[in-house]
Amino acid sequence: MEKKLHxxxxxxxxxxxxxxxxxxxxxxxxxxxxxxxxxxxVEDRTVDVHIRRLRKALETHDKLIQTVRGSGYRFSTRTD
Amino acid sequence: MSSKILIIEDEFAIRExxxxxxxxxxxxxxxxxxxxxxxxxxxHESPALIILDWMLPNMSGIQIAKKLKQSDxxxxxxxxxxxxxxxxxxxIQGLEVxxxxxxxxxxxxxxxxxxxxxxxxxxxxxxxxxxxxxxGLRLDxxxxxxxxxGKETALRSNGI
Numbered sequence: 001m002e003k004k005l006h007x008x009x010x011x012x013x014x015x016x017x018x019x020x021x022x023x024x025x026x027x028x029x030x031x032x033x034x035x036x037x038x039x040x041x042v043e044d045r046t047v048d049v050h051i052r053r054l055r056k057a058l059e060t061h062d063k064l065i066q067t068v069r070g071s072g073y074r075f076s077t078r079t080d
Numbered sequence: 081m082s083s084k085i086l087i088i089e090d091e092f093a094i095r096e097x098x099x100x101x102x103x104x105x106x107x108x109x110x111x112x113x114x115x116x117x118x119x120x121x122x123x124h125e126s127p128a129l130i131i132l133d134w135m136l137p138n139m140s141g142i143q144i145a146k147k148l149k150q151s152d153x154x155x156x157x158x159x160x161x162x163x164x165x166x167x168x169x170x171x172i173q174g175l176e177v178x179x180x181x182x183x184x185x186x187x188x189x190x191x192x193x194x195x196x197x198x199x200x201x202x203x204x205x206x207x208x209x210x211x212x213x214x215x216g217l218r219l220d221x222x223x224x225x226x227x228x229x230g231k232e233t234a235l236r237s238n239g240i
Contacts, residue, residue, distance in 0.1 A: 009224075012219075012224055012226070015219060015226065016212075016219060016221060019212045019214055019217075019219055020212060022214070037126055057226075058217070058228075059228070060228065061215070061216070061217050061228055064214070064215070064217065077214060077215050
């Protein structure tokens with residue numbers, strides 16, 4: 001069964017970044033720098049919004065995007 | 081998405097040649113003749129890689145590389161030094177100030193492209209176009225397709 005999700009390109013970029021930088025924690029600032037670019041001025045809470053959308057898009061794989069309290073986010077296949 | 085490459089090279093002929101070769105290979109190119117000239121591009125374009133000539137008037141490539149590697153905004157931007165010098169000491173000096181690779185003039189376009197690809201692969205894995213697959217989740221950077229165990233979930237890319 002094929003299912004299409006209607007999301008902006010930001011979630012794609014975010015996922016691409018995470019998949020190529022696994023098992024490392026990134027702060028919101030670092031994600032903004034790496035995914036949005038260093039010359040964009042967006043609030044760091046913007047990251048949370050896109051993380052939420054990305055998780056929703058990943059459906060059963062949403063656990064890959066993990067919140068690390070007080071630090072940021074991490075892409076990991078481990079759930080411990 | 082093509083990677084943006086900044087060239088700082090004072091010799092017109094080489095600058096043109098580099099621009100031609102890189103564009104042919106799908107990169108978008110900003111070519112400047114000096115560090116001063118490149119300021120705007122460095123501030124606003126965030127290049128994925130910098131090709132830096134060793135012998136430049138005013139400020140040498142080594143000085144520039146040092147400066148870039150000490151700056152917050154460009155310390156992680158890879159630099160390939162372009163040099164007519166093939167002396168071991170010079171190569172070492174270049175690598176020590178933070179250059180990621182160097183290439184000796186005269187060079188073949190093929191070698192240059194191969195080195196650029198290698199440096200980009202090393203420094204920023206997202207710049208390559210190879211599909212990635214992790215626990216059944218597959219992402220193809222070229223087609224912008226994300227699939228889960230054969231079940232496709234297309235992320236729409238808007239604006240294009």
